[in-house]
Amino acid sequence: MRAKQQADELAAGFMSPESQEAQRYDRRTMAMFLRFFGRHRKPVTLSQRDWERFIRARRAGKVGPSGRPVSDRTVEYDLKFLMAILNWAARSRGEEGRLLLEFNPLRGLKLPKEKNPTRVVLTxxxxxxxxxxxxxxxxxxxxxxxxxxxxxxxxxxxxxxxxxxxxxxxxxxxxxxxxxxxxxxx
Known part of the structure; x- marks a missing residue:
């Protein structure tokens, strides 16, 4: 739905600032995944080990644009983006009529969740x-x-x-x- 809406907006010559920011996030995040997993890595070879390795590296700040550690919420957001891409590829067909990806190899893996964030409250x-x-x-x-x-x-x-x-x-x-x-x- 989001991709169709963005395509329609582009065709109409209109792109809201929110859509532009979402596209920048998508491009940055895609580049981050390509650097981390390797540009020529076949998606079907991704595994739970890769998933967990990414989570550890992203939390530690070894991956990502800032180079700083990030929260589980940020890691979760990034992984949801990756899952959306893999799910889309598992449903979409190429020019020859075959699925782009036979299945999502990361389906069912647990996303990191933020545990009761510490909230600073003034007395x-x-x-x-x-x-x-x-x-x-x-x-x-x-x-x-x-x-x-x-x-x-x-x-x-x-x-x-x-x-x-x-x-x-x-x-x-x-x-x-x-x-x-x-x-x-x-």
Whole structure:
């Protein structure tokens, strides 16, 4: 369905930014798999051992564009992409009428799952201190802080908490030893 929709959008000369980002992800991820498994590797030869080796390497940051370790959620997303490609190939026929792939060799293998992610929550006292010093930082910091607190947003819920965390780390850290911060927090 997604491929047909993208083809229709391209034919119409329209591609939404979300579709463009999805295509960039698809290209990066496909290149990552081709580097990892080998460009000439036949899909039918993929095995559970390859699956587990990829999971270990991706978690450790040995594979992927950033070179940094990633969460199980990211690994799961990447592997779902690979499974979608293999499933498509197992259902699609080439020009000669034969299936591109007789079966998905990775079907049924377990995807890594994120176990109860750790969520950073401010105590009421920490919130009040940050609220008092927020005028020293930036009006956007105060807005993001209040929105995150009042709506109960936590780290995985969109942009609000990452913005608060980023501003707190990047802007407040240099102020930690400042007299202004101590006065505002008092």
């Amino acid at each position: 009421q006292e920490e919130y009040e201190v940050l609220l008092r010093v927020s005028p020293l930082v930036d009006w956007r910091f105060r807005v993001a802080l209040v929105i995150a607190h009042e709506t109960g947003h936590v780290s995985g819920d969109g942009l609000v908490v990452p913005v608060v965390r980023h501003l707190a780390e990047q802007i407040l850290n240099p102020l930690v030893e400042s007299e202004e911060l101590e006065e505002a927090a008092a």
